[in-house]
Amino acid sequence: MGFFLLQRLAMFSLTLLGASAAIFGVLDVLPGNAAQVLMGPDADPDAVAALSTELGLDQPVLQRYGQWLAGVFTGDLGQSYSYSTPVAELLLERLAVTVPLAMLAMILCTALAFAAGLYAAARHRRWDAAAVMGLVQLGMAVPGFWLAMGLVWLFSIQLPWLAAGGFPGWTADEGGGLWPALQALLLPAVALAVVQGAILARTLRSALLEVLHEDFVRTARAKGLSYQQVLWRHALRNAMVPVLTVMGLQFANLLAGAIVIENVFQLPGLGRLLFQAIANRDLIVVRNGVLLLAALVIVVNVVVDILYALIDPRLQKHSR
Known part of the structure:
Protein backbone atom coordinates (compact mmCIF):
# COMPACT_ATOMS: atom_id res chain seq x y z
CA MET A 1 0.00 0.00 0.00
CA GLY A 2 2.92 2.36 0.73
CA PHE A 3 4.33 2.06 -2.80
CA PHE A 4 0.82 2.57 -4.21
CA LEU A 5 0.44 5.82 -2.22
CA LEU A 6 3.86 7.06 -3.37
CA GLN A 7 2.84 6.43 -6.99
CA ARG A 8 -0.35 8.41 -6.54
CA LEU A 9 1.50 11.26 -4.79
CA ALA A 10 3.99 11.45 -7.66
CA MET A 11 1.14 11.42 -10.17
CA PHE A 12 -0.60 14.22 -8.24
CA SER A 13 2.55 16.36 -8.29
CA LEU A 14 3.22 15.86 -12.00
CA THR A 15 -0.41 16.47 -12.95
CA LEU A 16 -0.57 19.66 -10.91
CA LEU A 17 2.69 20.86 -12.45
CA GLY A 18 1.30 20.22 -15.94
CA ALA A 19 -1.92 22.04 -15.03
CA SER A 20 0.05 25.04 -13.77
CA ALA A 21 2.04 25.20 -17.00
CA ALA A 22 -1.15 25.06 -19.08
CA ILE A 23 -2.87 27.77 -16.99
CA PHE A 24 0.17 30.04 -17.09
CA GLY A 25 0.53 29.51 -20.83
CA VAL A 26 -3.09 30.37 -21.59
CA LEU A 27 -3.21 33.49 -19.40
CA ASP A 28 0.34 34.87 -19.60
CA VAL A 29 2.09 33.61 -22.73
CA LEU A 30 -0.51 33.75 -25.48
CA PRO A 31 -0.42 36.88 -27.68
CA GLY A 32 -1.75 40.02 -26.04
CA ASN A 33 -0.62 42.45 -23.38
CA ALA A 34 -2.25 41.77 -20.00
CA ALA A 35 -1.54 45.33 -18.85
CA GLN A 36 -3.24 46.73 -21.94
CA VAL A 37 -6.22 44.45 -21.32
CA LEU A 38 -6.46 45.62 -17.70
CA MET A 39 -6.28 49.33 -18.52
CA GLY A 40 -8.33 49.27 -21.70
CA PRO A 41 -7.53 49.99 -25.35
CA ASP A 42 -7.46 53.79 -24.88
CA ALA A 43 -5.04 53.83 -21.93
CA ASP A 44 -1.94 56.02 -21.99
CA PRO A 45 1.08 54.03 -23.30
CA ASP A 46 3.29 55.23 -20.44
CA ALA A 47 0.73 54.02 -17.89
CA VAL A 48 0.51 50.66 -19.68
CA ALA A 49 4.30 50.37 -19.65
CA ALA A 50 4.42 51.22 -15.93
CA LEU A 51 1.77 48.60 -15.14
CA SER A 52 3.63 46.03 -17.26
CA THR A 53 6.75 46.65 -15.17
CA GLU A 54 4.74 46.43 -11.94
CA LEU A 55 3.24 43.11 -13.04
CA GLY A 56 6.62 41.77 -14.09
CA LEU A 57 5.54 41.37 -17.71
CA ASP A 58 8.87 42.75 -18.89
CA GLN A 59 10.67 39.72 -17.41
CA PRO A 60 11.37 36.47 -19.33
CA VAL A 61 8.51 33.97 -19.42
CA LEU A 62 10.35 31.20 -17.55
CA GLN A 63 11.38 33.63 -14.82
CA GLY A 78 0.28 38.18 -5.06
CA GLN A 79 -2.18 41.06 -4.77
CA SER A 80 -5.55 41.31 -6.48
CA TYR A 81 -5.79 44.31 -8.81
CA SER A 82 -9.52 44.84 -8.40
CA TYR A 83 -9.88 43.99 -4.69
CA SER A 84 -6.51 45.35 -3.45
CA THR A 85 -6.34 42.28 -1.21
CA PRO A 86 -3.87 39.38 -1.08
CA VAL A 87 -5.12 36.67 -3.42
CA ALA A 88 -4.51 33.92 -0.85
CA GLU A 89 -6.89 35.61 1.61
CA LEU A 90 -9.53 36.02 -1.10
CA LEU A 91 -9.35 32.36 -2.12
CA LEU A 92 -9.47 31.04 1.45
CA GLU A 93 -12.45 33.27 2.23
CA ARG A 94 -14.36 32.05 -0.82
CA LEU A 95 -13.43 28.39 -0.28
CA ALA A 96 -15.35 28.57 3.02
CA VAL A 97 -18.49 28.76 0.87
CA THR A 98 -17.64 26.69 -2.21
CA VAL A 99 -16.21 23.60 -0.48
CA PRO A 100 -19.17 23.17 1.94
CA LEU A 101 -21.54 23.76 -0.99
CA ALA A 102 -19.83 21.08 -3.08
CA MET A 103 -19.72 18.66 -0.14
CA LEU A 104 -23.40 19.19 0.70
CA ALA A 105 -24.29 18.75 -2.97
CA MET A 106 -22.20 15.55 -3.11
CA ILE A 107 -23.96 14.16 -0.02
CA LEU A 108 -27.39 14.89 -1.51
CA CYS A 109 -26.27 13.53 -4.89
CA THR A 110 -25.04 10.27 -3.33
CA ALA A 111 -28.15 9.83 -1.18
CA LEU A 112 -30.48 10.37 -4.15
CA ALA A 113 -28.44 8.15 -6.44
CA PHE A 114 -28.13 5.22 -4.04
CA ALA A 115 -31.82 5.36 -3.12
CA ALA A 116 -32.93 5.40 -6.75
CA GLY A 117 -30.23 3.07 -8.12
CA LEU A 118 -30.63 0.37 -5.47
CA TYR A 119 -34.41 0.50 -5.68
CA ALA A 120 -34.38 0.22 -9.48
CA ALA A 121 -31.89 -2.67 -9.39
CA ALA A 122 -33.72 -4.54 -6.61
CA ARG A 123 -37.06 -4.30 -8.46
CA HIS A 124 -35.74 -4.78 -11.98
CA ARG A 125 -38.38 -5.27 -14.69
CA ARG A 126 -41.22 -3.93 -12.48
CA LEU A 147 -33.72 24.10 -11.80
CA ALA A 148 -32.08 26.71 -9.57
CA MET A 149 -34.49 29.41 -10.76
CA GLY A 150 -37.41 27.01 -10.31
CA LEU A 151 -36.36 26.27 -6.74
CA VAL A 152 -36.12 29.99 -5.99
CA TRP A 153 -39.62 30.55 -7.44
CA LEU A 154 -41.11 27.68 -5.41
CA PHE A 155 -39.33 27.83 -2.05
CA SER A 156 -38.49 31.53 -1.86
CA ILE A 157 -41.42 33.24 -3.62
CA GLN A 158 -44.44 30.93 -3.53
CA LEU A 159 -43.45 29.22 -0.27
CA PRO A 160 -41.20 31.72 1.54
CA TRP A 161 -39.33 29.08 3.49
CA LEU A 162 -35.78 29.81 2.35
CA ALA A 163 -33.86 32.88 1.23
CA ALA A 164 -33.55 33.46 -2.50
CA GLY A 165 -29.86 34.27 -2.27
CA GLY A 166 -26.99 35.60 -0.23
CA PHE A 167 -24.91 33.99 2.50
CA PRO A 168 -25.10 35.07 6.16
CA GLY A 169 -21.75 33.58 7.23
CA GLY A 177 -24.43 30.84 12.16
CA LEU A 178 -24.27 27.15 11.29
CA TRP A 179 -27.98 26.61 10.73
CA PRO A 180 -28.63 29.85 8.74
CA ALA A 181 -25.55 29.09 6.61
CA LEU A 182 -26.74 25.56 5.84
CA GLN A 183 -30.19 26.91 4.96
CA ALA A 184 -28.59 29.36 2.53
CA LEU A 185 -26.66 26.51 0.87
CA LEU A 186 -29.56 24.04 0.71
CA LEU A 187 -31.28 25.22 -2.49
CA PRO A 188 -27.98 25.70 -4.39
CA ALA A 189 -26.86 22.22 -3.28
CA VAL A 190 -30.13 20.68 -4.48
CA ALA A 191 -29.79 22.46 -7.84
CA LEU A 192 -26.29 21.03 -8.21
CA ALA A 193 -27.15 17.56 -6.90
CA VAL A 194 -30.20 16.61 -8.96
CA VAL A 195 -28.52 16.25 -12.35
CA GLN A 196 -25.40 14.58 -10.96
CA GLY A 197 -27.51 12.32 -8.74
CA ALA A 198 -29.52 11.17 -11.75
CA ILE A 199 -26.33 10.31 -13.66
CA LEU A 200 -24.93 8.43 -10.67
CA ALA A 201 -28.19 6.53 -10.11
CA ARG A 202 -28.16 5.30 -13.71
CA THR A 203 -24.51 4.23 -13.39
CA LEU A 204 -25.16 2.42 -10.10
CA ARG A 205 -28.17 0.56 -11.46
CA SER A 206 -26.28 -0.58 -14.56
CA ALA A 207 -23.26 -1.71 -12.51
CA LEU A 208 -25.45 -3.64 -10.07
CA LEU A 209 -27.39 -5.40 -12.82
CA GLU A 210 -24.14 -6.42 -14.49
CA VAL A 211 -22.72 -7.84 -11.24
CA LEU A 212 -25.96 -9.66 -10.44
CA HIS A 213 -25.41 -11.85 -13.51
CA GLU A 214 -22.03 -13.07 -12.26
CA ASP A 215 -21.44 -16.69 -11.16
CA PHE A 216 -20.72 -15.83 -7.52
CA VAL A 217 -24.16 -14.20 -7.26
CA ARG A 218 -25.85 -17.34 -8.55
CA THR A 219 -23.84 -19.37 -6.04
CA ALA A 220 -24.96 -17.10 -3.20
CA ARG A 221 -28.55 -17.41 -4.32
CA ALA A 222 -28.20 -21.20 -4.49
CA LYS A 223 -27.03 -21.18 -0.85
CA GLY A 224 -30.33 -19.63 0.17
CA LEU A 225 -29.60 -15.91 0.35
CA SER A 226 -32.44 -13.63 -0.69
CA TYR A 227 -32.15 -11.23 -3.61
CA GLN A 228 -31.86 -8.25 -1.25
CA GLN A 229 -29.16 -9.98 0.82
CA VAL A 230 -27.12 -10.74 -2.28
CA LEU A 231 -27.60 -7.16 -3.46
CA TRP A 232 -26.32 -5.61 -0.22
CA ARG A 233 -23.67 -8.13 0.85
CA HIS A 234 -22.07 -9.08 -2.46
CA ALA A 235 -23.21 -7.08 -5.48
CA LEU A 236 -22.89 -3.56 -4.10
CA ARG A 237 -19.21 -3.75 -3.19
CA ASN A 238 -18.25 -5.30 -6.53
CA ALA A 239 -20.22 -2.62 -8.39
CA MET A 240 -18.55 0.29 -6.58
CA VAL A 241 -15.46 0.68 -8.82
CA PRO A 242 -17.30 2.24 -11.81
CA VAL A 243 -19.53 4.16 -9.39
CA LEU A 244 -16.51 5.70 -7.64
CA THR A 245 -15.12 6.70 -11.04
CA VAL A 246 -18.29 8.62 -11.81
CA MET A 247 -18.35 10.17 -8.32
CA GLY A 248 -14.82 11.49 -8.79
CA LEU A 249 -15.81 13.08 -12.09
CA GLN A 250 -18.96 14.49 -10.55
CA PHE A 251 -17.06 16.41 -7.90
CA ALA A 252 -15.28 18.24 -10.72
CA ASN A 253 -18.67 18.91 -12.34
CA LEU A 254 -20.01 20.24 -9.03
CA LEU A 255 -17.11 22.68 -8.74
CA ALA A 256 -17.60 23.80 -12.34
CA GLY A 257 -21.35 24.06 -11.89
CA ALA A 258 -20.85 26.18 -8.79
CA ILE A 259 -19.72 29.06 -11.03
CA VAL A 260 -23.25 29.30 -12.46
CA ILE A 261 -25.18 28.36 -9.33
CA GLU A 262 -23.27 30.76 -7.07
CA ASN A 263 -24.16 33.61 -9.43
CA VAL A 264 -27.84 32.59 -9.48
CA PHE A 265 -27.99 32.56 -5.66
CA GLN A 266 -25.51 35.45 -5.13
CA LEU A 267 -23.20 33.27 -3.02
CA PRO A 268 -19.74 34.70 -2.25
CA GLY A 269 -17.92 31.53 -3.31
CA LEU A 270 -14.95 30.70 -5.48
CA GLY A 271 -17.04 30.38 -8.64
CA ARG A 272 -18.52 33.85 -8.22
CA ALA A 279 -15.25 40.55 -15.70
CA ASN A 280 -12.75 42.84 -13.94
CA ARG A 281 -9.82 41.41 -15.96
CA LEU A 296 -9.08 20.14 -5.77
CA VAL A 297 -10.11 17.96 -8.72
CA ILE A 298 -6.74 16.15 -8.75
CA VAL A 299 -6.94 15.52 -4.99
CA VAL A 300 -10.39 13.98 -5.42
CA ASN A 301 -9.08 11.70 -8.18
CA VAL A 302 -6.22 10.57 -5.91
CA VAL A 303 -8.71 9.82 -3.13
CA VAL A 304 -10.81 7.82 -5.60
CA ASP A 305 -7.74 5.77 -6.59
CA ILE A 306 -7.04 5.03 -2.92
CA LEU A 307 -10.66 3.94 -2.41
CA TYR A 308 -10.29 1.66 -5.45
CA ALA A 309 -7.38 -0.06 -3.75
CA LEU A 310 -9.29 -0.46 -0.49
CA ILE A 311 -12.31 -1.96 -2.24
CA ASP A 312 -10.29 -4.23 -4.54
CA PRO A 313 -6.69 -4.87 -3.29
CA ARG A 314 -5.83 -6.50 -6.63
CA LEU A 315 -5.61 -3.01 -8.14
CA GLN A 316 -2.51 -2.32 -6.00
CA LYS A 317 -0.69 -5.22 -7.69
CA HIS A 318 -1.69 -4.08 -11.19
CA SER A 319 -0.18 -0.62 -10.53
CA ARG A 320 3.31 -2.03 -9.92
Missing part, protein backbone atom coordinates in the same frame (compact mmCIF):
# COMPACT_ATOMS: atom_id res chain seq x y z
CA ARG A 64 7.78 34.76 -14.33
CA TYR A 65 6.58 31.16 -14.28
CA GLY A 66 9.22 30.22 -11.71
CA GLN A 67 8.30 33.19 -9.51
CA TRP A 68 4.64 32.21 -9.65
CA LEU A 69 5.39 28.59 -8.68
CA ALA A 70 7.62 29.80 -5.83
CA GLY A 71 4.76 31.99 -4.63
CA VAL A 72 2.32 29.07 -4.82
CA PHE A 73 4.59 26.89 -2.65
CA THR A 74 5.15 29.67 -0.09
CA GLY A 75 1.55 30.90 -0.05
CA ASP A 76 2.38 34.30 -1.57
CA LEU A 77 -0.04 34.47 -4.49
CA TRP A 127 -43.35 -0.91 -13.24
CA ASP A 128 -42.28 1.05 -10.15
CA ALA A 129 -38.60 0.59 -11.02
CA ALA A 130 -39.36 1.81 -14.54
CA ALA A 131 -41.09 4.87 -13.05
CA VAL A 132 -38.05 5.62 -10.88
CA MET A 133 -35.76 5.39 -13.89
CA GLY A 134 -38.12 7.68 -15.80
CA LEU A 135 -37.67 10.29 -13.07
CA VAL A 136 -33.91 9.71 -13.24
CA GLN A 137 -33.99 10.34 -16.99
CA LEU A 138 -35.94 13.54 -16.38
CA GLY A 139 -33.39 14.64 -13.78
CA MET A 140 -30.57 14.16 -16.29
CA ALA A 141 -32.34 16.40 -18.80
CA VAL A 142 -33.01 19.37 -16.50
CA PRO A 143 -30.44 22.21 -16.80
CA GLY A 144 -28.98 23.15 -13.43
CA PHE A 145 -29.54 26.91 -13.81
CA TRP A 146 -33.20 26.36 -14.81
CA TRP A 170 -20.77 30.65 9.41
CA THR A 171 -20.52 32.51 12.72
CA ALA A 172 -22.78 34.77 14.76
CA ASP A 173 -20.17 37.53 14.49
CA GLU A 174 -20.77 37.60 10.73
CA GLY A 175 -24.53 37.83 11.26
CA GLY A 176 -25.24 34.19 10.59
CA LEU A 273 -15.07 35.24 -7.43
CA LEU A 274 -13.68 33.82 -10.69
CA PHE A 275 -16.65 35.18 -12.64
CA GLN A 276 -16.10 38.66 -11.17
CA ALA A 277 -12.33 38.44 -11.68
CA ILE A 278 -12.83 37.63 -15.36
CA ASP A 282 -8.09 40.49 -12.69
CA LEU A 283 -5.87 37.84 -14.27
CA ILE A 284 -3.82 37.07 -11.16
CA VAL A 285 -7.00 36.00 -9.31
CA VAL A 286 -8.15 33.96 -12.32
CA ARG A 287 -4.78 32.22 -12.62
CA ASN A 288 -4.56 31.20 -8.96
CA GLY A 289 -8.25 30.40 -8.66
CA VAL A 290 -8.21 28.07 -11.66
CA LEU A 291 -5.08 26.35 -10.30
CA LEU A 292 -6.85 25.86 -6.96
CA LEU A 293 -9.84 24.29 -8.70
CA ALA A 294 -7.51 22.00 -10.66
CA ALA A 295 -5.75 20.98 -7.42
